[in-house]
Amino acid sequence: MKITVDIASYPMKVPFAITGHVFHETETILVTVEKDGHVGRGESVGSYYLDETAESMAADLDGVSSRIDADTSPESLQELMPLCGARNALDCALWDYRAKRAGQRIWNLLDITPRELVTVFTIGMETPSVMAERAAAAAQFPQLKIKLDATNPIERLEGIRAARPDATLIIDVNQGWSFEALKEYLPACQKLGVAMIEQPLARGEDAALEGFTSPVPLGADESCLGLEEFELAAQRYDVLNIKLDKCGGLTEGLALVRAAKARGMQLMVGNMTGTSLSMAPSYVVAQFCQFVDIDGPLLLAHDIDNGLEYRPGGIVGLPGAALWG
Incomplete structure (x- = not known):
């Protein structure tokens, strides 16, 4: 089996700010596997908080590519x-190749309708007024994900809620609050109708959530990379965020689905923040998600060819075979 790895960079439409980071571009690896005229592709951005880069991921693949063939199973x-x-990139490329x-x-391979x-x-962190303007400009999206840290989070939320009284709001704190701050902000979050708060506390510093009853569902992102960390996360959180970049591919993503549902x-x-090639395998996992x-x-200046179709109402069309799967 021929395996090639390419690095590609995609500029953001506007700088994208989250807790502790501002992203100006997304750097990806593209893995292509080919045999007997059949070609499969997979993309990964990796996890910045694990110090992964496109170069480090490409090096990781160098060590295993000679041991991969057309019959390599997901397991x-x-x-x-x-x-x-x-x-992740290799696993998704192999799934595409198998299809x-x-x-x-x-869908046929996995028996999914x-x-x-x-x-x-997603609304990145800016001043409260800019975030409210961007929320209003995203009127076609009924659901918004709001990036926040510990600087004026409620002021930012109130501005967004005033601009979009109709929207379902999800907060993503990216490990930016303490437990005391979470308890302080929860009443306002509940009053503002927040549907979920994602990763409020730092990875490895969220033991205080065990036995804590939150009036707003709490979601684990950085606190659960894969199956080995699932049981502990399940004791602390109400929602599990599955990202293929962090869990290592569609195979483990589907295993996490089964564990969470159980x-x-x-x-x-x-x-x-990858291209449509990153989103397409996630589309499979999304079939089971709330x-x-x-x-x-949508956050990139341009997407790849044959990308996903994003329509009014936040609707995303099924990935075509020319894209993936």
């Missing part, structure tokens, strides 16, 4: 590589 890949962004080789869509999705639109947790699918965040291409 054997998990044994060959640890959880990482590089494994192309079988002459079927991914797909439905079209409604994605959130525990009665709600599910979210998220993204690390919260869907696959708006990454």
Whole structure:
């Protein structure tokens, strides 16, 4: 099997700010696998908070590419590589290859009847007035995901709620609050009708959530990278955010779906701001999710060819075979 790895950079439409970081571009790896005329592709951005870069992911793939062939199973890949962004790109490329080789869509391989999705639109951190303006400009999206830190979070939320009284609001704090701050902000969040607060506390510093009853559902993102961390996260959070970049691919993402459903947790699918090639495998996971965040291409200055179709109402069309799966 021929395996190639390319690095591509995509500028953001506008600088995208979250807790502790401002992103001006998204750098990705594109893995292509090919044999007997069948080609599969997968993309990964990796996880910045794990110090992954396109170069480090490409190096990770160098060490295993000679051990991959057309019959490499999803399970054997998990044994060959640890959880990482590089494994995500390769795992998704192999799923795409299997579909192309079988002459079927991914839905047939996984016995899923797909439905079209409604994605959130993400508002990066800015001044309260700018965030309110961007929320108003995103009127076609019924659901908004709001990036916040510990600086004037309620003022920002109040401005957005005033601009968009109709919207479902999800907060993403990216580890930016303390437990005391969370308890302080929860009453206002509940009053403002926040549907979920994602990763309020720092990874590894959220033991205080065990036994804590929050009036607003709390979601685990950075606190649950993959299956090995699932049980602990399930004791602390109401919602699990599955990102293929962090969990190492569609195979482990679907395993996390099964684990969360068995525990009665709600599910979210998220993204690390990749192109439609990153979103397409996440579209599979999203079939099982209450919260869907696959708006990454909308934040980029341009997407790849044959990208997902984003329609009014936040509706995202099914990925075509020319894109993936």
